[in-house]
Amino acid sequence: MAPLQGNVSPLANAVAAYVHNVHIGDTRMTTSRPVSGAQSVERAGALLRCIAASHADGISLQRLVDETGLDRTTAWRLVGCLVAQALVRKDVATGLYYLGVEASALGAACMDRPPLVQSCLPAMKALARLSGDNVFLMVRSGDHSHCLHLEEGEHRVRSFALNVGSTRLLGQGVGSLALLASLSDDALAAHYRRHESEYQSDDVGLARLRRWAGQTRESGHSRGSSGGVAGVGVGFRFGSCGHAAFSIVAPRTRLPRARSEELAMAMQRELRRWDLRPEA
Numbered sequence: 001m002a003p004l005q006g007n008v009s010p011l012a013n014a015v016a017a018y019v020h021n022v023h024i025g026d027t028r029m030t031t032s033r034p035v036s037g038a039q040s041v042e043r044a045g046a047l048l049r050c051i052a053a054s055h056a057d058g059i060s061l062q063r064l065v066d067e068t069g070l071d072r073t074t075a076w077r078l079v080g081c082l083v084a085q086a087l088v089r090k091d092v093a094t095g096l097y098y099l100g101v102e103a104s105a106l107g108a109a110c111m112d113r114p115p116l117v118q119s120c121l122p123a124m125k126a127l128a129r130l131s132g133d134n135v136f137l138m139v140r141s142g143d144h145s146h147c148l149h150l151e152e153g154e155h156r157v158r159s160f161a162l163n164v165g166s167t168r169l170l171g172q173g174v175g176s177l178a179l180l181a182s183l184s185d186d187a188l189a190a191h192y193r194r195h196e197s198e199y200q201s202d203d204v205g206l207a208r209l210r211r212w213a214g215q216t217r218e219s220g221h222s223r224g225s226s227g228g229v230a231g232v233g234v235g236f237r238f239g240s241c242g243h244a245a246f247s248i249v250a251p252r253t254r255l256p257r258a259r260s261e262e263l264a265m266a267m268q269r270e271l272r273r274w275d276l277r278p279e280a
């Protein structure tokens with residue numbers, strides 16, 4: 001099929017050009033009426049979100065069809081266009097789709113002004129005023145947590161600012177533990193196996209990690225202390241497949257268990273107030 005001409009969207013033209021040379025297996029897909037205008041962008045966006053949610057393991061065309069409700073030909077044509085734009089990568093051996101290098105580049109570009117920080121600032125400022133303490137924003141990045149922002153309260157601790165931009169293995173710190181708790185039991189076990197030596201160097205076994213995650217899920221928040229510092233964290237979801245967490249950290253004398261639970265409830269209220277989604 002040659003590229004379309006006339007009054008059609010650039011995306012439809014790109015898809016048609018890609019279809020001209022692409023096969024699935026040994027069978028050339030039959031073409032259907034081109035998807036045009038805003039609808040094609042919406043459909044491509046739905047595919048991209050599905051691929052992002054399954055990026056670690058990859059996703060098949062059939063699953064994309066099942067999860068988006070698109071017909072197979074339309075899904076194939078649009079995902080082919082995403083591949084051509086390097087937003088998606090297709091594994092030749094397995095036929096599975098993953099996010100591509102351009103998706104990674106777009107994500108890296110936004111780190112100069114992370115949209116998540118802008119969305120969370122009102123809630124973080126409110127929590128810093130309420131608690132008087134230090135409010136961190138953490139985001140999950142693979143097997144690690146990454147500290148995006150610190151909003152300091154009245155009782156600031158100078159050394160805490162050094163945490164901004166740092167990464168830690170999931171489960172190391174209360175915000176990171178709230179992120180760990182979002183993993184399924186199987187995913188948590190696989191994560192532990194990948195980093196067993198690091199956890200064992202801190203005397204943390206799989207049973208302990210599972211117990212911490214289970215307690216966090218049951219109570220709706222993480223809690224911990226180390227040395228003279230204590231903290232409480234609440235995980236939440238953002239976008240179609242992102243996981244983040246707020247944590248409030250303070251000298252242990254300022255954060256007994258009863259106050260930790262009050263602050264956890266305050267974090268959950270602020271998340272709902274600003275249309276962010278606490279982890280169930």
